[in-house]
Amino acid sequence: MPGAIYAEGLVKTFGDVRALDGVDLDVPEGTVLGLLGPNGAGKTTAVRVLTTLLQPDSGRAVVAGLDVVRQPNDVRRAIGLSGQFAAVDEYLTGRENLQMVGQLYQMSARDAKARAQQLLERFNLADAADRTAKTYSGGMRRRLDLAAALVVSPPVMFMDEPTTGLDPRNRQALWEVIEELVAGGTTLLLTTQYLEEADRLAHDICVIDHGKVIARGTSDQLKAQTGGERVEVVVHDAAHLTGATEIVRGFGKGEASVETHTRKITVPVAGGAKLLAEVIRELDTRGIEIDDIGLRRPTLDDVFISLTGHAAETENEAANETANEAERKENAK
Numbered sequence: 001m002p003g004a005i006y007a008e009g010l011v012k013t014f015g016d017v018r019a020l021d022g023v024d025l026d027v028p029e030g031t032v033l034g035l036l037g038p039n040g041a042g043k044t045t046a047v048r049v050l051t052t053l054l055q056p057d058s059g060r061a062v063v064a065g066l067d068v069v070r071q072p073n074d075v076r077r078a079i080g081l082s083g084q085f086a087a088v089d090e091y092l093t094g095r096e097n098l099q100m101v102g103q104l105y106q107m108s109a110r111d112a113k114a115r116a117q118q119l120l121e122r123f124n125l126a127d128a129a130d131r132t133a134k135t136y137s138g139g140m141r142r143r144l145d146l147a148a149a150l151v152v153s154p155p156v157m158f159m160d161e162p163t164t165g166l167d168p169r170n171r172q173a174l175w176e177v178i179e180e181l182v183a184g185g186t187t188l189l190l191t192t193q194y195l196e197e198a199d200r201l202a203h204d205i206c207v208i209d210h211g212k213v214i215a216r217g218t219s220d221q222l223k224a225q226t227g228g229e230r231v232e233v234v235v236h237d238a239a240h241l242t243g244a245t246e247i248v249r250g251f252g253k254g255e256a257s258v259e260t261h262t263r264k265i266t267v268p269v270a271g272g273a274k275l276l277a278e279v280i281r282e283l284d285t286r287g288i289e290i291d292d293i294g295l296r297r298p299t300l301d302d303v304f305i306s307l308t309g310h311a312a313e314t315e316n317e318a319a320n321e322t323a324n325e326a327e328r329k330e331n332a333k
């Protein structure tokens with residue numbers, strides 16, 4: 001039986017760009033799928049097709065047992081969506097925004113009010129509840145938008161980069177809310193650039209690039225595919241970074257990656273603790289002082305880099321945040 005979110009051969013083109021190039025998905029009921037991919041991979045396009053905001057050129061998608069192309073209105077009633085860019089009404093207060101959503105979903109005024117209060121507390125917005133949303137910071141808007149998506153608890157939820165722009169405490173709070181939702185039976189498709197988030201929340205992970213699924217599995221399965229351990233070395237003196245990289249690379253069985261500002265070199269290895277001792281000896285012989293060295297398992301970040309050839313990019317997001325912030329200040333004038 002197909003899962004609560006099911007897609008087969010989804011294609012969506014924009015001119016020459018094949019934003020979705022034959023995507024298949026199957027998310028069992030009550031589980032979380034983490035959809036990962038670099039900027040422009042097609043994540044938002046997939047979410048928009050699955051939430052009926054965009055018609056696919058071809059392929060089929062069924063959400064909560066309903067066909068997204070043939071039964072869009074029924075699908076909309078069965079889902080919740082929090083988009084990449086917060087959709088809140090600037091001129092309403094936080095509380096009014098949430099109450100309005102409740103009423104759109106035909107809650108009684110009393111229930112909508114109670115639910116709004118509960119969510120405002122949950123998302124640390126109680127103090128700002130009666131200010132208009134245009135006075136909110138970027139992170140506050142984000143939280144209000146997420147709260148709005150949770151006014152009714154739909155059986156299937158879509159969240160497009162839910163925690164982008166949230167501070168660590170609010171990110172943690174959202175993760176807890178999501179875990180509760182899922183424990184209550186909600187099926188969730190979540191896109192994220194924070195691989196730690198996918199690691200913590202997602203039962204299954206699907207990596208897309210250029211509109212195609214390039215890997216799928218559990219976090220552990222993907223890590224296992226990426227290969228064994230890594231040696232990580234932090235050199236004391238930045239001037240030794242190049243020399244040390246050459247040495248460490250010599251012990252590796254793959255490309256070394258170098259983080260200049262932290263003076264950190266990482267390379268995949270085979271050979272465990274014995275090899276680690278050899279690396280330390282060799283660095284010592286060459287007079288290279290180190291601040292830290294260790295062996296570690298691959299992280300989802302390593303998986304992402306080895307699959308897509310680059311790190312999860314957040315610069316664009318940061319640029320968008322800045323743009324949104326500028327626009328907000330402009331509006332607030």
Ligand SMILES: Nc1ncnc2c1ncn2[C@@H]1O[C@H](COP(=O)(O)OP(=O)(O)OP(=O)(O)O)[C@@H](O)[C@H]1O
Binds near residue numbers: 018037045
């Ligand atoms: N309305 C549109 N018109 C033209 N091109 C579009 C449109 N929407 C998306 N695209 C293109 O489709 C591709 C996929 O975009 P999409 O927004 O789905 O990526 P994404 O994976 O969500 O990226 P990000 O991580 O930056 O949010 C990109 O090349 C993008 O430029």
Ligand SMILES: [Mg+2]
Binds near residue numbers: 043044084160
């Ligand atoms: Mg996107």
